[in-house]
Every structure is written in structure tokens, then in C-alpha cells.
Amino acid sequence: MTEKTYRIGQLAKVIGVSEHTLRFYEKEGLVIPKRNKGNIRSYTEENRLWIEFLLHMKDTGMTLEDLKRYKALWELGDEGLDELVQLLEDHRANVKAKLKTYENNLSLLDKKIDLYQDYITKNGRKDLFESFVQEKNQSTD
Amino acid sequence: MTEKTYRIGQLAKVIGVSEHTLRFYEKEGLVIPKRNKGNIRSYTEENRLWIEFLLHMKDTGMTLEDLKRYKALWELGDEGLDELVQLLEDHRANVKAKLKTYENNLSLLDKKIDLYQDYITKNGRKDLFESFVQEKNQSTD
DNA sequence: TCTTGACTTAGAGTTAACTCTAACACCTAT
DNA sequence: ATAGGTGTTAGAGTTAACTCTAAGTCAAGA
Missing domain, CATH: 1.10.287 (Helix Hairpins)
Incomplete structure (x- = not known):
């Protein structure tokens, strides 16, 4: 089973943040996705869950x-x-x-x-x- | 009955904000206290209640x-x-x-x-x- | 007299979390 | 061939709500 992955644009849509924000979080060291051939960010489900958790925490200050x-x-x-x-x-x-x-x-x-x-x-x-x-x-x- | 009034420093203490903030709110037109002789800000109880209400609203975003x-x-x-x-x-x-x-x-x-x-x-x-x-x-x- | 607390203008600095721009390169699917 | 999505660096701009500084004046109370 290959796990589901997301490119930056997809993930941005799914979790409702901008690509800018995802790159910003990466720059801040908060989420560092793997890269596939071609150097494209490849976010895993685990990445997604973490970001969602992060957003929940952020929502509560x-x-x-x-x-x-x-x-x-x-x-x-x-x-x-x-x-x-x-x-x-x-x-x-x-x-x-x-x-x-x-x-x-x-x-x-x-x-x-x-x-x-x-x-x-x-x-x-x-x-x-x-x-x-x-x-x-x-x-x- | 003369109503209780506050000078800026007193009021700041009572409601827990800085004098800076009170002057800032005044500059923003949010609270404009009367002035007494000597041009000193004189906040009334009504002023205080309004600011407290304002802070409650602010606290909820x-x-x-x-x-x-x-x-x-x-x-x-x-x-x-x-x-x-x-x-x-x-x-x-x-x-x-x-x-x-x-x-x-x-x-x-x-x-x-x-x-x-x-x-x-x-x-x-x-x-x-x-x-x-x-x-x-x-x-x- | 001296301290304290107040007043003024004008503007600079802070913080958090983005948000965007430029300018260019690369790759894939139509 | 072209369009769309992606990549890079580097840095500027935004917003909200303060927060502070300077540099000076003024007035009342101990």
C-alpha cells in the first residue's frame, strides 16, 4: 500500500490554508514535507494530521x-x-x-x-x- | 451628588490597562473623557462602564x-x-x-x-x- | 522646593502571522 | 507549443493593537 500524498496545492485546498502559508510553515520548521523526484513537496497523511492538529491549537490561541x-x-x-x-x-x-x-x-x-x-x-x-x-x-x- | 471621577492613572489601575492604552483609545475616538480645569482627563463612571464593556467585547474578538x-x-x-x-x-x-x-x-x-x-x-x-x-x-x- | 502625576506632539518600534511580489526555472499533460 | 502547477531566493508590505520615546510644560500637594 502506498500511502496517499498531497502536492502543495491539493493540501492547501483540503485543509483550507494558502500555499503561501504552507511554505511559511515549512520555513518556520513546523512542517517539512518530503520531496519527490522533481523536488515537488509531497505531504503525507501524517503531515496533514499534524497540520490539522496545529491549526486546532492555533485556533485556541x-x-x-x-x-x-x-x-x-x-x-x-x-x-x-x-x-x-x-x-x-x-x-x-x-x-x-x-x-x-x-x-x-x-x-x-x-x-x-x-x-x-x-x-x-x-x-x-x-x-x-x-x-x-x-x-x-x-x-x- | 457629584459623581465619582477618575484621573487617567487611577482609571488605568482600576480597569487594568495602561495609560498609554487609554490615550490611544482616546486618539481613536473610542473614549473621550471630559477635562477639568488644568486640562486633566476626568473619566466618569459612565466612561468606565463603557470601557469595561469595550474590553469585554474585545476579549471575545x-x-x-x-x-x-x-x-x-x-x-x-x-x-x-x-x-x-x-x-x-x-x-x-x-x-x-x-x-x-x-x-x-x-x-x-x-x-x-x-x-x-x-x-x-x-x-x-x-x-x-x-x-x-x-x-x-x-x-x- | 521638590516630587508626582498629568499634559502635548509626533512619530518610531513591536509582535504575530501571514501575504505577496519579482523574476526566473522546470516539468507534465494537452 | 503552451498552460498550469510547481520550484527558488530575498525581501517588502500588511494588520491590529498597542507600546514607547523624546522633550518639553504645567499645577497641586507635602
Whole structure:
């Protein structure tokens, strides 16, 4: 069985990033695909999975620097394992915190929107509007 | 009753941003405090509440540009109300989406960490380790 | 008096993560 | 033969949101 591989343009489409970005990641040492005859980048499924994982981490705020560290630790094997897990746990803590922030602010938004919509249906006067919204403008710290 | 006011340094401390940032926001037209005799910025409670709200929105990914629009619409009063609500609803949709992303990736992280920790307690061989983690490296799209 | 905190303008520097351009070469399929 | 996708180097530009510096002034409080 020969494993499925991708050329840069295909992979870019599949995972939804630009070719520029893939070459950029390569320059940064984040993903280094094999080359086939003709020097064409040949991304494996493993490459794809790694990039997808990377994008998930990035989506939750992990920096490319941390992802470089992650990769380096991974490549160390057993030696890097403890630190690698630590890195993931740290990131998980960040994600949890961010999740809370989003939850809190979602309900703040819900309230705010409700207030405005109440006002719209009641269709009160401008001066009423001002005090109305102002006094409810509390934050959720 | 004279309302409580803040000078720039006090307010910066209270809400946890730098004075630079407050002046920057002013330059950007986001918060324009009154000045007292001596030309000193005098932030009101209303100013503070607005900035805190702004920071909450910013924390959930709203840009300063959108916040400028928000302020402009607010200042229009009834005229800007529909669009203002629209803006908030759009942002709420973004927040919900981001929330989902964070939830998904949190459980991805949980799984990943569990796998590594299993491996650590089992303390297997390196080559085992490689296949072990690789084949579980699925994403949660 | 001296320190502290505030004020101004004007602009430079920072960081992250792209994003693009130029200018040219190579290979494969139609 | 030509078009499309790929390759290279080298570097410039972009965006957002700060962040800081300089160089000077001013006013109030201990």
C-alpha cells in the first residue's frame, strides 16, 4: 500500500490554508514535507494530521512558537514527553479560561441584546432610552 | 451628588490597562473623557462602564473598528438602534461559534493528554510510542 | 522646593502571522 | 507549443493593537 500524498496545492485546498502559508510553515520548521523526484513537496497523511492538529491549537490561541516547541519535544521522544504533556496541560488551562470568558460575555451579550430589543418593541422616548440602557450597562467580572 | 471621577492613572489601575492604552483609545475616538480645569482627563463612571464593556467585547474578538461603529451608532440614538442590535447579534454569533471551537478543542486536548499520560504510566518502548500516538492523532472537525 | 502625576506632539518600534511580489526555472499533460 | 502547477531566493508590505520615546510644560500637594 502506498500511502496517499498531497502536492502543495491539493493540501492547501483540503485543509483550507494558502500555499503561501504552507511554505511559511515549512520555513518556520513546523512542517517539512518530503520531496519527490522533481523536488515537488509531497505531504503525507501524517503531515496533514499534524497540520490539522496545529491549526486546532492555533485556533485556541496557541502560538506558532509553542507549536515549534511541541514539535521539538515530540521529536525527542520519551525524553521530551513530560515537558510535552506540561505544554498541553498549560494550553488546556488557557483554553478553559478562555472558554469561561466567552461564556460570561455571551450572557452579557444576551442581556444587552434583550434590553435593546425590549426598548425597540416598547418604542420609548430618546431620553428614556439613554437612562434605560445606561443603568443596565453592568459588566460581569 | 457629584459623581465619582477618575484621573487617567487611577482609571488605568482600576480597569487594568495602561495609560498609554487609554490615550490611544482616546486618539481613536473610542473614549473621550471630559477635562477639568488644568486640562486633566476626568473619566466618569459612565466612561468606565463603557470601557469595561469595550474590553469585554474585545476579549471575545470584537475589533476596535467595530467598537467605533458601535459607539457611533449608539450616539445616533434611535436612528442607529437597529444596526446596533444587528452588530451585537453578529458578534454574538461569532462568540457562539468561537465557544464551540473552544469546546471541541478542549475535548481534543483532554484526549491527547490522556493518551500521553496512559503511555507514561505504561512506560512502553519508543517505537510503540510512535505508532500509539500517531494513530490517535485525529482531529474533531 | 521638590516630587508626582498629568499634559502635548509626533512619530518610531513591536509582535504575530501571514501575504505577496519579482523574476526566473522546470516539468507534465494537452 | 503552451498552460498550469510547481520550484527558488530575498525581501517588502500588511494588520491590529498597542507600546514607547523624546522633550518639553504645567499645577497641586507635602
